[in-house]
Amino acid sequence: MNIGAETALIAGTGGLPALLAAAAPGMLLCELDGFASAVPGAEPLRFRVERLVPFLDALIARGVTRVCFAGAIQRPKLEPELFDAQTAALVPRLVGAMQAGDDATLRAVIELFEDWGLVVVGADEIAPELVPGEGVLAGALRAVDKTDAARAAEIVTALGAVDVGQGAVVAQGLCLAVESLPGTDAMLDFVAAHRGQRRGPVGGVFFKAPKPGQDRRIDLPAIGPQTVAKAAAAGLSGIVFEAGGVLLLDRAATVAAAEEAGIFLWGRAG
Structure with a gap:
């Protein structure tokens, strides 16, 4: 069974994303604009926070059912003019979570992906030997x-x-x-x-x-x-x-x- 099938790897910097990509070949590689990963091979699907809803829709359209976050990123500088209407509607929810700390921000991100019916899995589920x-x-x-x-x-x-x-x-x-x-x-x-x-x-x-x-x-x-x-x-x-x-x-x-x-x-x- 290919555990990478129907799974998107949302990769940041550092060595973890490449290890997970090797452990589960076939995952869709995704990168936040400005935070290129060191995963070799496939061209990543890049996205911006200001266009989060179109990105989530794109994952669903590609048949993705699971996502795994791996690697480091920093809070990006947001460009207000780039927001689409649906993503802009999420801003109060995200800003409120950011003001409550990193853990609250991460929980809010997970909840957003789950709202689209996506299952968020940990790196330890992809590669438990780590x-x-x-x-x-x-x-x-x-x-x-x-x-x-x-x-x-x-x-x-x-x-x-x-x-x-x-x-x-x-x-x-x-x-x-x-x-x-x-x-x-x-x-x-x-x-x-x-x-x-x-x-x-x-x-x-x-x-x-x-x-x-x-x-x-x-x-x-x-x-x-x-x-x-x-x-x-x-x-x-x-x-x-x-x-x-x-x-x-x-x-x-x-x-x-x-x-x-x-x-x-x-x-x-x-």
């Missing part, structure tokens, strides 16, 4: 690492409850940084830049998990080889992620990078 379960994938943990991980998990839960971020760095019980709008790489770069200010031995953990109550069909957190490189540069002992809740991009390369850097990868039960 979501590791509980266990240590590389390296070894110390007691202090587990304690730091527990503290970081508490912080990420608190951050997520107010729709701020999905990650935190903790060393010896002290929170060194939290993830916000700039993202994971910027957070880890901050920790690396302030590495010399830390007291005692270098160490600590980076913890990543979905926000509480997050709709996991969209914006599932992800880590990959670059995350490992950033964590190592920051002097951390390892990376902890919620088992079953985080995408591991290029598992073999990520595990190999962690082993080479001498840091651990741990899928922690939520």
Whole structure:
């Protein structure tokens, strides 16, 4: 069975869209104008937010029944003169969701696609092997690492409850940084830049998990080889992620990078 049939992949930037396209050949590739994906092959169906209704109608006309969102995008600059009448009628609904935060915005997007009878599926449904379960994938943990991980998990839960971020760095019980709008790489770069200010031995953990109550069909957190490189540069002992809740991009390369850097990868039960 071709699970890509009748499925549209709405792709953003980063490595995830290409992995999903390879896992489910035949999906219709779609891209938001200005956010080209790195998916090789087919010419994408491009769309704009100002023409969202015609785009949704085009998906239905092509026989699409399911959609999967994958990759990063930023809120695009809208051009009022490009709105068609039907999409313009949706603006108050979208603006209200945007003012309530990222999670509310994503839920509103999902609801719009569902209004057209489209089933929204998560990346983990297309490629379940990308979501590791509980266990240590590389390296070894110390007691202090587990304690730091527990503290970081508490912080990420608190951050997520107010729709701020999905990650935190903790060393010896002290929170060194939290993830916000700039993202994971910027957070880890901050920790690396302030590495010399830390007291005692270098160490600590980076913890990543979905926000509480997050709709996991969209914006599932992800880590990959670059995350490992950033964590190592920051002097951390390892990376902890919620088992079953985080995408591991290029598992073999990520595990190999962690082993080479001498840091651990741990899928922690939520």
